[in-house]
Amino acid sequence: KQQKQALKDEIKQLLKQHNAQLVAHYYVDDELQALAEETGGVVADSLEMANFGAQSAADVLVVCGVRFMGETAKMLSPEKTVLMPDLEATCSLDVGCPAKEFAEFCAQHPEHTVVVYANTSAEVKAIADWVVTSGNALQIVRHLKEKGEKIIWAPDRHLGNWIEKETGIEMIRWQGHCIVHDEFKSFELDELCTKHPQAKVLVHPESPASVVDQADVVGSTKVLLNAVQTMPDKEFIVATDYNIFYKMQQLAPEKQLYVAPTGGHGATCKSCAHCPWMAMNGLENLRDCLRNMAPEIVLDEEVRKKALNSVQRMLEFSR
């Protein structure tokens, strides 16, 4: 415990020394979320993380999350140093959509507007016309539909399916998936709902369609958090990374939360409902990256500029 406190103290001192701020996602360890809050940084969904980084007056941003979040921060703030505790912290959606293959895929469907999820590499964003997050995907796709545009969507197949259902548009879809959300099981969720009949079901749209169909609320991490805070219900079954419980309990301590089942026989396998890449962010490697001012996100300038266009289009649309 003392060792942990010493680590936290050193991190705080290094943040001051380098005029640095922490930009953390809701899925990272509680301790990192608490540190970000205490030190004037932010804990947020991927859309707010991007906005915060762009508006921050810090010289250094330390992104506690996964690599695409660090890359987006760097795209928006090329003059800032963007560090991450571990650059190997990636995302199965990013890994499953390599830029070269994606460029070939897009070339097969010319005259389509290319819309990609934020959970992609800078190179993939550079190919795209629009970037969206689960926080603004529906509004942006509805807007494109109204303009009569034909859409290529990548990479998450479940999110793509949800967008199609909600907007009534058909898209040419890449077939990627999130290894965490893909594991939520509808049959077991049904059983858990029977056990807790009063509970409302909150689902991130990266989950399979059968799970999304059972939801009372579908949305980004931010939307799910708001639901716990603002809905009068006392119990919630949550189908997303369980580390979001830190923030949910902080904002609504009187609410009872259950992790949606990822395993058979109604088991709520906590370790399954947690992103292994988010889990690569810890106190020690956070301290080390601030000590060493590395590892740092570096982007090819041409890629950065192209990717920035599609990210900025999204940010301007969401304002």
Ligand code: 13P
């Ligand atoms: P949000 O955009 O909802 O924060 O989600 C990011 C993510 O990686 C979900 O798995």
Ligand code: SF4
């Ligand atoms: Fe990617 Fe899924 Fe992890 Fe989110 S939870 S960062 S989508 S692997």
